[in-house]
Amino acid sequence: MPMRISGMSSGMDIDKIVSDLMKVERLPQSKLKQKKDLASFQMDLYREINTKMSAFRESMNAMRYSTNMTGMKGTSSSTDVNVGVSSNLPATSFSVSTNKLAVAAQLSSSAKISTEGFTGSALSASVDITSSNSQMLVTFDGITKAINLTEKTGYTPSELQVELQKQLDTSFGQNKVKVNLTGANELQLDPSAGSNGYKPQIKFIEVNGAVNSLGFTDNQSFRLDLNSSLAASSSKFASGAIVDGEFKVNGVSINYTSSDTLQDVIQRVNSAGTGATMSYDAFNDKIVFKNSATGATQVTLEQVSGNLLSALNFTSGSISSADAIPNAVKGQAAEFTITKADGTSVNVTSNTNQYQISSSMDPELSKLNDLAGINLTLNKVTTAPVSVNVSGDADGIVNKVKSFVTAYNDLIELVNKRLNETKSKGYAPLTEEQRADMEDKDIQLWDEKVKAGLLHDSSLLKDIKNQLREVFTTNVNGVSSEFNALFKVGITTAPYIRGQQQDAGKLIIDETQLRNAIAKDPQAVSQLFTSNPGVESQKGVAVKLYEKSNDFLSSLIKKAGKVGGSTTDITTELGKNVADIQLKILDWNDKLSKKEDVFYKRFSTMESAVAKNNSVLSWLSKQS
Known part of the structure; x- marks a missing residue:
């Protein structure tokens, strides 16, 4: 890049001159940006139609099933x-x-399956906390936070008790967890019980040695941790160590090893097609097996090998909820x-x-x-x-018909508006410089003028208008001839009024005629909308309109993308156009930068020449 100097020698405003020259050079790029803006505006307008079409489709979805239109x-x-x-x-x-x-059959543990408590090993009389052993993670009631112990040389056990209490209070609130010190200099944690008596889970996770320095072990917890391996949880199981093995739920085998977590086992049961779900009742500290379906079936459990069911406090051997045990709910x-x-x-x-x-x-x-x-x-x-x-239930059908007519009229009004708009002469997309000099409200008004006419005579919008209108004028075969067309139940097209093109093709309802039709033959009125035997001529109005609205939504998305989607989505027609133009605009950035450098280089050369001439003239003037 050449040195960009001001016109000190020539007295010229070089920056202003180059800026004016670059305005001319940027004209091709500005035209590309305007072309891109026009394509983006078109996308916005088509997506606006998409929104109305989606609302119309939903109104059809509420009508196309006979169960919703029984009358x-x-x-x-x-x-x-x-x-x-x-x-x-x-x-x-x-x-x-x-x-x-x-009722669904279920079995639950006969007693609590784990032991509560959070006690560390005996602490030394003096414990050093430095940057190398001050950090750990603490999970309390499902929330995990990082804790940093204050660094100090020679903590006594009682001082560590105070420090840990302070850090837990700061992180989770006062009186949430009580830190005690036993007579054997062991730190002991006791979560405070809620109003229902339940004590939340608390767990320590090692980061750089702080957990060990406090006398605890990595992943130690107050109650059973579902995400710790069965082997690591042995101290929490009331029964002790877990032995690898197999058990059956409703006859389906579930294998496990001590390296699995209890959560792994639960997920295995719930995805194995056992017809039952396994869950952990944290409040009561019990495992629950419950059949997915209600009825006079039973939950059956069988320990084939190992000891997991026994550890979960289910009677050893083959058991079912039909057995007369207190923890069973019999299916009925x-x-x-x-x-x-x-x-x-x-x-x-x-x-x-x-x-x-x-x-x-x-x-x-x-x-x-x-x-x-x-x-x-x-x-x-x-x-x-x-x-x-x-x-x-005449009101049920009438209200659905009203919603359908409102959604259609909203759609057709917007379609008519865009088809009949003509382009505003003298309005082109604003450049960045023009936008910078205008108020937001003026920019909005200008953009509306630019958008006007962009969908004028759109073939897609014409198809929407014509094909939907065709459905309204078609008889539905197989329905009583007295009520096999919309006009026969009081739904007709509004008369055309000159100068009101936006209302052309809108529907109106004669509610009295509609209610009379429902009262006389509710089944025929229902079939007029919902009939769907698989034969095109016998499809009901709501069925046909739902299918067509689906097709048109696909066409609108193919044309301009989904509402809220990227404007450079190359899978859409207009999106690819915008993306291609954007690439050309980026190419121009490099060209313009180089062109600007050329202008400054030329003026720099001129400035050097002028400075040299000025120096010669100054010398000559001194010689006379």
Whole structure:
């Protein structure tokens, strides 16, 4: 880079001259930046459409399943039983009496599996703490912090007690952990119990020798540490050392070694397809095996070899929750009675507390076939029959239709606006220099002018408008001819009003006509939106619109990327365009830097010549 000197000899403002010259040189790069800004603005506008399209798709998703559009609703007289309706059926009423809830079988340790306590070995009469043995990590109640002991030569045991107490108080708060000193000069930690009596876990982790200097061992903890190896945890198990071996959960083998942690074993059980989960109840210090499914099944455990189950305080040998032991919960099915309005009572047994009444060939359950499509959730054993009513739910369908129409109108209004906008003459993207000289509000107004018309006549937006409109004018085959099109249930296109292009194609609802249709044939209205037998001509309106909105979202993402995504995402059409332009802009930075150096070099040469001439003239003037 040449020396950049001012015009001391020539009297010229070299920096100003070069700056003006560079403005001309930067014109090609400025045009590239404006081109990049235009592409970025286009991305923003398409992503704005994407947002509206996503909202429209979600409204279709709420309508495309028949279970959401039954036109019926269920209510109960008590929260002991919840009711849902997943198919069209006549209004009806009945009662539910719950005798037993479904319960998952479980087994838990018969007693605590570990011993509590955190006591170190006897300390010397004098302990030196220096930079080489002052640091350690302490985990308390799930929070880990670094602790630095104050360096000192010749700590007495009582002084170390005070120092450790001070550091723990500073890190975790006053009175969280009590540091005691036994008569044998052993430091002893005692976490303070909460209101429920539970004492949190505390653990020391060695960094550079501080743990050992305090008389403790690396990873020593107050209670059993799930992440320490079974071998290292032997002192915490009430039963002592763990021997390698195998046990079975519901007949599935689980192998372990003393190098595994208890957390490893828990994860192994939970991922082995045993049909049960294994967990640690920290409050009660017990292991719990619980079947994943409710119903009259049992948890079975068998110690094949080793001693882990025994160490976890489960009876040695083969045991199950069917055994009469205090720590077992026997699995059971739900038992309840449905009594219909005509007095017919049916006793039902279910392995879960969620029961869907469906058509059955069973002589007893077939008495409920007229209630097929009603879903019951049993929450509590009842003391009195719970009354259930199934009645028309016109509001449910009407509200979903209103949401769909609102989402569509929001989308089509924005599409119309962008298609009909024309470019504003005289507005180009602002340069960096122009933005620096303008107020934020003025920049925003200018950018809006620049964005206007960028999606004018977009083929993608035209496809969105035309293909969605086509669905609204198509009959749905297989649905009652009285209600097989939107206009037949009161959903029509608003009339065109000159000068209001943004409202062209919007939908309007005749709510009275819609409610009358639902009252007359709720199943037909439901099918108009949700029919989906796999034949294109028989697909319901919501099904078709959901599929098309999905397709259009994919096209919008391919064009401009996801909302909030990078503007230089080369997997998108506009993103690649922006990235390519950005590379050209970077290339120009190097060219312009070199060009600026050339200008300064030339002016430097000129300045040297002028200085030399001035020197000669000065000498000549002195000779006369």
